[in-house]
Amino acid sequence: MSAAALPAGSPARPRLVAAAPVRSVVPTLARQEARRLLLHPLTLVGLAINLVGTTVTLFGDDGPRAAFETTTLILTFYPGVLLILVGYLVATRDHRAGAEEMLAPVPARQEERVKAIALASLAPALLGLGISTAVRTAFLATDQYTSAPDGIPGLWHVLAAPVTLSGAVLYGLMLGVWSRARVTAVVGVVAIVVANVWVDNQDDLRVLGPAFTWTRWGMSAGDWAGVYAGSPPLHVAYLVALSALAFAAAWVRVAARRGPVVVLGLTCFAAALAAGYLQMPGGPL
Numbered sequence: 001m002s003a004a005a006l007p008a009g010s011p012a013r014p015r016l017v018a019a020a021p022v023r024s025v026v027p028t029l030a031r032q033e034a035r036r037l038l039l040h041p042l043t044l045v046g047l048a049i050n051l052v053g054t055t056v057t058l059f060g061d062d063g064p065r066a067a068f069e070t071t072t073l074i075l076t077f078y079p080g081v082l083l084i085l086v087g088y089l090v091a092t093r094d095h096r097a098g099a100e101e102m103l104a105p106v107p108a109r110q111e112e113r114v115k116a117i118a119l120a121s122l123a124p125a126l127l128g129l130g131i132s133t134a135v136r137t138a139f140l141a142t143d144q145y146t147s148a149p150d151g152i153p154g155l156w157h158v159l160a161a162p163v164t165l166s167g168a169v170l171y172g173l174m175l176g177v178w179s180r181a182r183v184t185a186v187v188g189v190v191a192i193v194v195a196n197v198w199v200d201n202q203d204d205l206r207v208l209g210p211a212f213t214w215t216r217w218g219m220s221a222g223d224w225a226g227v228y229a230g231s232p233p234l235h236v237a238y239l240v241a242l243s244a245l246a247f248a249a250a251w252v253r254v255a256a257r258r259g260p261v262v263v264l265g266l267t268c269f270a271a272a273l274a275a276g277y278l279q280m281p282g283g284p285l
Contacts, residue, residue: 029116033090034123037169040086043124046079053078054135064146064224065215067139071153075128075161076211080168081189083124087172088185090117091250110254114177118247121169128162146224150214156232157214163236164210167243174250207235208276210242234279241272 037043057070091114136153139145145152175188196209206212207230214232218225248265255261 026112026115026119029113030119033117033120036090036093037083037086037120038123038127040089042082042086042089043079046082049078050074050131058135058138058142058144061142061144064144064148064151065218067144068151068153068157068215069213071132071136071139072157072161073211073213075132076164079124080161080164080211081193083165083168084172084175084189084192085185087117087121087169088176088188089172090169091173091176092180109256111251111256114173114250114254117173118170118250121166121173121243124169125162125166128165129159132158132161148224148226150227151224154232156236159236160212160232160239163239163243167210167239167246170243170246170250174246177250177253204280207280208238210239229281231279234275238272238275238279241268241275244268245272 053074054070057066060066136158140152171188171192172185175184178184192210196211199205199209200212207228212235214227214230216225216228217223245265245268248261248268252258252261252265
């Protein structure tokens, strides 16, 4: 397949003729992109690390704190961090393959492709939800949580990590849409990791980190010292708002009509600010 070129005012300046967009193609593309996200080698490496870490903790009986964190946090690191790179690589695949001109006659603009990848980001989230639920069930069955108040991860604790998996893909998508330089993804990963480490060391701000552990350190790694103050439901809302903001930032770069997308982005930004503030210890809720 090749793109057709017609003269545009001057024979020396051909104009690429693209097919008219067909928005219904987004779900079809999303299924393909979901498969690419889930079967990407980096995703598989992250899932393998997650499986090994979870198995070691499950059979090692390292205490209630380790059980709680393994249920709620490890997915955000593995494969979460790697999914940022996967989202970037999927978003820039056509450019790196030199196939952009060849895809011009296809009835899916870059805008539809961005939407498809965003929709496909739900696949890692659903897989992560299944993994978190299975891990929680396993730790309950082996009685490794503490009976202390808040010692067993609830629904909102379990939901947080799957949301970060979708958010990681969307963050990588945003990076890929705005910059195709190979170093962009690495810089993006380093930036978010450094930011997360910084807020995690601020007592009043640690709940703002995408990778946030609710459990406190005891005298030893296996001791239970309770959970940090904050609102798990609002923390999930905060993560959803940040993920949607990353999508809006990617979408606005390729949108045919940018006005509504800008409004969406501003709304997501305001929602992230509100949920982030309200979830903090000492907040009004």
